[in-house]
Amino acid sequence: MSKDVIPQPHGGHIETIGLKPALEERYLAYALSTIMHRALPDVRDGLKPVHRRIIHAMRLLRLNPGQSYAKCARIVGDVMGKFHPHGDASIYDALVRLAQDFAVRYPLIDGQGNFGNIDGDSAAAMRYTEARMSDVSMWLLEGIGEDAIDFRPTYNEEDEEPVVLPAAFPNLLANGSSGIAVGMATSIPPHNVAELCDAALYLIAHPAATTDELVRFVPGPDFPTGGVLVEPHAHILEAYRTGRGAFRLRARWHKEEGSRGAYAIVVTEIPYQVQKSRLIEKTAELLLARKLPLLDDIRDESAEDVRIVLEPKNRTVDPELLMESIFKLTDFEVRVPLNMNVLSMGRVPNVLPLHEVLQQWLVHRKEVLGRRSNHRLQEIARRLEILGGYLIAYLNLDEVIRIIREEDEPKTVLMRTFGLSELQTEAILNMRLRSLRRLEEMEIRTEYDALQDEQKKLESLLASNQMQWKVIAREIARVKQAYDETSPLGKRRTTFEEAPSHDLEDIQQAxxxxxxxxxxxxxxxxxxxxxxxxxxxxxxxxxxxxxxxxxxxxxxxxxxxxxxxxxxxxxxxxxxxxxxxxxxxxxxxxxxxxxxxxxxxxxxxxxxxxxxxxxxxxxxxxxxxxxxxxxxxxxxxxxxxxxxxxxxxxxxxxxxxxxxxxxxxxxxxxxxxxxxxxxxxxxxxxxxxxxxxxxxxxxxxxxxxxxxxxxxxxxxxxxxxxxxxxxxxxxxxxxxxxxxxxxxxxxx
Known part of the structure; x- marks a missing residue:
């Protein structure tokens, strides 16, 4: 017997193993699980597994836009019971964030009820809130029932879930993502989808395009809460080139004139992911600590829109110098990190530059188009086979009726007599009597001809790489049209400015x-x-x-x-x-x-x-x-x-x-x-x-x-x-x- 095996009573034994290899093996398994199934988004649909499972569960519940809402508790229960065996709180938190228009640039969920606010207040309990999918979710799901993507067994192998969504919407960059895995993290700010579509169309027309060229179309992030980006263009370009960097984002403010030369500063947009109540509280603390000597008072006059009023010490205070001192000490200015660490093609964690992210999304769209086209060809072939059987039946209608009435095994006789396939025979036997009209025969011939034309077009499409990219470009143009500058969600909210060139010494003294x-x-x-x-x-x-x-x-x-x-x-x-x-x-x-x-x-x-x-x-x-x-x-x-x-x-x-x-x-x-x-x-x-x-x-x-x-x-x-x-x-x-x-x- 091996010296590493200790005999035990009742025939059992304990095998000794080294602590170091055991820890390495188990920790590696944990790290891979965290990276692959929790923290990093897929570059193709921009979703983590929990988000993908929520959207899939809502699809199965038929919670489409225009349909009635369902209780969030029902949605969370389905997700937890069928697809995501984790706590209901984590699932509900993820669902809530997908519905918050101040957290997500293009919300995937249309919520009804209290889903929290920009002050940092949490959402109501899931039994009080209701939800359904938004139009953006429908773009992500487009073609999911047409063999566009693979499905895999769920954790208990009782059901199936999508490996990735078809994603006709460039969700990864449009809505961004953030997460912390083991030894790596991701942080992708949201962008304007119309600009992303322009960049994707340019990349289709110029496959060798670099990030430097694409930045002409995607000049920087576009945050749901607006704000002003004061990061130099060269730094933005370098961040998109390497996939790593940061952006200086400031609150948007303007000067409101008062009586007798007095004025106030009004902040109407605050930086992304900054809680308004905490921001005002921190500023008030600095004011009481006399670290903002140019500021006299701060108050919140917000209703549905943000309105924070800053009162200067006196009318002679330079408003720009006052704001520079506030930006330096408070979260009225933040640095938003960029770390485009994603699962490349759903498998390999990798930090990608801008052009690679768009390129991999386009490759995914091409694969989806090919799979949907093949699926449609299979459906057409099946339908043509059935219609061929129908036409044979119409040409020999009396004989078909006789066989059905008189033969003990009509299916076998029909197949032998007319050379029909099993599918065609089953279709004829299941045909209703009302279908035996002359008009129906004409309609079948029309449908048969139309399907043959469609079949030829699809075969031509699959045989031509150029035609496939044209179709993808048309699909992207549809998305751009739905979210252009005139749409409620399409207009760019974050603008670009240069930071005022105040001397650092002046700001320090202020x-x-x-x-x-x-x-x-x-x-x-x-x-x-x-x-x-x-x-x-x-x-x-x-x-x-x-x-x-x-x-x-x-x-x-x-x-x-x-x-x-x-x-x-x-x-x-x-x-x-x-x-x-x-x-x-x-x-x-x-x-x-x-x-x-x-x-x-x-x-x-x-x-x-x-x-x-x-x-x-x-x-x-x-x-x-x-x-x-x-x-x-x-x-x-x-x-x-x-x-x-x-x-x-x-x-x-x-x-x-x-x-x-x-x-x-x-x-x-x-x-x-x-x-x-x-x-x-x-x-x-x-x-x-x-x-x-x-x-x-x-x-x-x-x-x-x-x-x-x-x-x-x-x-x-x-x-x-x-x-x-x-x-x-x-x-x-x-x-x-x-x-x-x-x-x-x-x-x-």
Missing amino acids: MIEKEPVTIVISEKGWLRAMKGHLGDYSSLSFKEGDKLKLAFPAMTTDRIIVVSTGGRFYTINANVLPGGRGHGEPIRILVDMDNDQDILTAFVHEPDSRLLVASRAGYGFVVGEGEVVANTRKGKQVLNVKLPDEAALCRPIHGDHVAVVGENRKLLVFPLEQIAEMARGKGVRLQRYRDGGISDFTTFTLAEGLSWQDSAGRTFKRGLDELMEWLGNRAGAGRMVPKGFPKNNRFT
Whole structure:
């Protein structure tokens, strides 16, 4: 006996198997079942098994358009009992979605009762609602009784269900699909069926057409809830080329003028699959959290149509900037994914580009046409055989009557006497007496000739590939005519626009409430933002051993530039600085500043200003403030310095001349134009020193004179004539400072 088989009492045994192969085998079976029979749609009819079974069950119940409705409980019961052995809740949820005109672009089911709404309210229980098929379902079923598709046994083998529907309607792209399988998912947004028909007709005429050509006919999705697509055309094209991508979809809004210059923004369409009630609730939460400072109020005035009213803070608020800030934070703008992962020809999961999806649908339609034509040929052959027997009977009517009256086995005698087939004999024996009229014989001859003509046409059709595509094109043209721009369902609902070209910085600032603050920086590098503009800094408290380094007024919407002694510039938004209740936070928590560097200075960023920066060794240059803004925590290296040298000064420029004073108390005045303007570097020499380095500099207008303050607060001023002694060129040594210059060698 094998060592892997353990003997058991009563003659049984347990076979040991490896856990890994057992798990792999069972999980693979589960994964394939989920992919094939639950999550992914078939590329041919765009349906998952549960949807296909619902439509098939409703067909058997004869719930056609124009017929009376049936209780959804009855439909769900038939689907669950005959075809889909899963929970009734999942079946009913699928049925409800097929009837929701805000969830499905072209509803497959015509519902009566409460089937939910765009607010997210669920449908009434299935015992209260009724349903029947819509015209779209009839397109999908067209030809199902003519051997157009295969049937397979149901789960209990008591009945049959269709493997796929004939699908004269391009349902996969028209209504879209979504689902999550094991290791893969699908997400296909809905499209306009008239545009799909145009693309299919072009593909029939040009079989080698690429996705790039077809996008001229299918420019993008068409959602049941409308909205505005702001995705660039190049991105849309790439998504359709690869079968993967995403689309930016925004709510549709317009500005409504009020009295005295006031206005309101009215949203009339919201993005696809966004619950209106949740959208308003989330926006209201952001409003209360003061993250939408341009917005004053939001209210829902919707009835049957969507109407969401947004009140701006005041009449001066730019409506586009307000909407951009709302789009950035809320689901008034969403990204709709595209992942055209489908069961290719019902068997192989595959991500297909646009032209492949349409091509496979057309191949399916061609197969359906061939099968229906062959089925009709078989019916014609059978009918012609019967009509041939009828004609023989009319020609020998008296003899036929005699045989039927007198013979014990009339069937056998008829077949032997006239050379009839069994089918023809059965038809003659089952013929009614009223059919023995002369007129009936003429009608049979007419029908016989007509069927022969139809038979020839069908045989010609099956023999000609070109004729088959012509018939398919006519069928597609019928669908397009039924859903053109003039039909209630046909008009495109989603339009295309370019997103307003607002600066990202403007949008960012629009989402910050503008309030005055005072930026406080301590000697040890602790930062905070005190509310309001403080006039007296003497009351500020600091940690033990620390004191005030600098403080200046700002607004919460400002950006603060912090300069380190290593010549690196950092950018911090004022609104992210800690409040003034504590001592703030160390600079190294907010930015990545090296431990051997300290804060040199800080100021409010003014994009149009220019700065003069200088190192301790007396090198410097002019730089625009737009060049020093850093987008990361690491900052931006502007002034290049090597130890023991370090950044010493950074000041805004006001004037046309520069006054530099060194630690040796020598002053030099020269034109500002002699200093190079650059974005990064070591700079040029400002003043030459034998020992020491730079102490201070200032910029001023020579015509107005140079001024400074002494330690007692007295102001001294020297005009052009009095400065002639110190005027020179950049990189000079300068002369000793004039009488009255502060002992600390500082201009302020």
